Amino acid sequence: MTHIVLYEGKCFxxxxxxxSSDCDNFQDRGFMNRVNxxxxxxxxxxxxxxxxxxxxxxxxxxxxxxxxxxWNAHNDHMGSCRPIKMHGEHYRLEMFExxxxxxxxxxxxxxxxxxxxxxxxxxxxxxMKVYGDGAWVLYEEPNYRGRMYIVERGNFCxxxxxxxxxxxxxxxxxxxxYF
Numbered sequence: 001m002t003h004i005v006l007y008e009g010k011c012f013x014x015x016x017x018x019x020s021s022d023c024d025n026f027q028d029r030g031f032m033n034r035v036n037x038x039x040x041x042x043x044x045x046x047x048x049x050x051x052x053x054x055x056x057x058x059x060x061x062x063x064x065x066x067x068x069x070x071w072n073a074h075n076d077h078m079g080s081c082r083p084i085k086m087h088g089e090h091y092r093l094e095m096f097e098x099x100x101x102x103x104x105x106x107x108x109x110x111x112x113x114x115x116x117x118x119x120x121x122x123x124x125x126x127x128m129k130v131y132g133d134g135a136w137v138l139y140e141e142p143n144y145r146g147r148m149y150i151v152e153r154g155n156f157c158x159x160x161x162x163x164x165x166x167x168x169x170x171x172x173x174x175x176x177x178y179f
Contacts, residue, residue: 001020001042001043002020002021002042002043002044002045002083003018003019003020003040003041003042003043004018004019004020004038004039004040004041004043004045004060004081005017005018005019005038005039005041006018006019006026006031006035006037006038006078006081007035007036007037007038007039008031008032008034008035008036009036009037010036010037010066010067011037011066011067012037012039012064012066013037014036015031017029017031019081020083021082021083022081022082022083023080023081023082024051024052024053024080025051025052025079025080026051026078026079026080027051027079033051033077033078033079034076034077034078035047035068035076035077035078036067036068036076037064037065037066037067037068038060038064038065038071039063039064039065040060040061040062040063040064040065041062042062043062043083043084043086044059044060044061044062044083044084044086044135044175045059045060045081045082045083045084046058046059046060046081046082046084046150047060047071047078047080047081048078048079048080048081049073049075049077049078049079050077050079050080051079051080052079052080053080053082054079054080054163055079056073056147057147057148057149057150057163058071058072058073058078058148059071059084059137059148059150059175060081061175061176072148084135084150084152084175085135085152085153086133086134086135086175089133089134089176090132090133090134091108091109091110091132091133091134091136091174092107092108092109092130092131092132093107093108093109093128093129093130093131093136093151093172094106094107094108094128094129094131095107095108095115095120095125095127095128095169095172096125096126096127096128097120097121097122097124097125097126098126098127099126099127099157099158100127100157100158101127101129101155101157102127103126104119104120104121104122106118106119106120108172110174111172111173111174112171112172112173113142113143113144113171114142114143114170114171115169115170115171115172116170123168123169123170124167124168124169125138125159125167125168125169126158126159126167127155127156127157127158127159128151128155128156128162129154129155129156130151130152130153130154130155130156131153132153133153134174134175134176135150135151135152135153135174135175136150136151136152136172136173136174136175137149137150137172137173137174137175138150138151138162138164138169138171138172139169139170139171139172139173140166140168140169140170141170141171142170142171143171144171144173145171146170147164149162149163149164149169150162150175
């Protein structure tokens with residue numbers, strides 16, 4: 001079971017929207033696209049700054065976020081969200097420099113703050129295979145900073161399949177805080 005509460009005001013004030021499943025457009029639920037604080041009561045969610053699961057992605061795990069800067073947003077725009085599918089605690093990820101699983105490959109089962117320290121010669125990841133039970137957060141910069149993308153179990157032949165504008169990925173971490 002997943003549950004998130006979105007608030008228009010900072011520090012959990014103002015109108016709220018409670019969700020336990022996918023919501024592709026907050027306005028369809030009578031809620032404007034302004035979110036200034038969030039409580040994730042259970043599960044983990046990927047939220048998007050536009051409707052229809054488009055635009056900048058934000059990972060929101062179990063906990064409280066009294067203002068939008070706490071989830072690394074630059075403004076209070078948010079238009080859609082969905083729970084992250086978590087199946088268990090077995091994590092494995094293969095990242096490839098080239099499209100269609102070509103080129104140098106790095107395999108991970110744990111968080112990695114700097115992929116080049118694990119043998120990736122470039123900061124480009126153009127395709128990947130996500131195995132196991134858990135989801136991963138990909139970051140454009142080292143030490144879990146910058147634009148982020150969520151990937152769940154499956155094969156991704158190109159960086160466009162995880163909605164990235166470019167293939168720059170320099171750190172990754174597992175989504176682990178979901179209860």
